[in-house]
Amino acid sequence: MTARAVTHLNFRGDAREALTFYRSAFGGDLTLVTYKDAGTVQDPDAADQVMFGQVATADGLCVMAYDVPSDLPWNQGENAFFVSVRGESSDEITAYWQKLAEGATVLRPLGAAQWAPLYGMLRDRFGVTWVLDVVSEYRA
Incomplete structure (x- = not known):
């Protein structure tokens, strides 16, 4: 299973x-x-x-x-979760970023990070926070 x-x-x-x-x-x-x-x-x-x-x-x-049905409580919340999308190439992650960025608030611009060759965070026009990065082996 x-x-x-x-x-x-x-x-x-x-x-x-x-x-x-x-x-x-x-x-x-x-x-x-x-x-x-x-x-x-x-x-x-x-x-x-x-x-x-x-x-x-x-x-x-x-x-x-x-x-969520109107008879149930719903609150968009504040930082309740992030959606993480991890790709194998900079081209793949950059393409997703460019599309998700439409109407978004960029929280951390897409760029190199200490732990990944490419990393960024944005809140899309629906209030969902997306974290995008290129997967790499972590080195302490």
């Missing part, structure tokens, strides 16, 4: 837009199931919101998301 951790993002009405944006950044397949599709509509105004969604790429990147 193989298990892996998958980042699951929670939104209040923005899941479709966010996942579409992430697909434009990373490529891959977009899956969206609305509350209406699943037959679980509790609030008619939210019938077309995302009950289950994900972007999955052939090389293993996966981000899931959904719209």
Whole structure:
């Protein structure tokens, strides 16, 4: 059996837009199931919101998301988590960075770091903090 951790993002009405944006950044397949599709509509105004969604790429990147129903508490939070994307090449990470940076706040510009040949951090237009770096062997 193989298990892996998958980042699951929670939104209040923005899941479709966010996942579409992430697909434009990373490529891959977009899956969206609305509350209406699943037959679980509790609030008619939210019938077309995302009950289950994900972007999955052939090389293993996966981000899931959904719209928290209005009868449940939701707070975007402050630094509750980061999504880390680690690649093998500077070209790959730079391409992701350039796409995710659209409308983002750069927290640490993409550049060389003591622990990685390329590292950067940004908060995208949906409030999600992304950490991108090129994987390298750690040397103490």
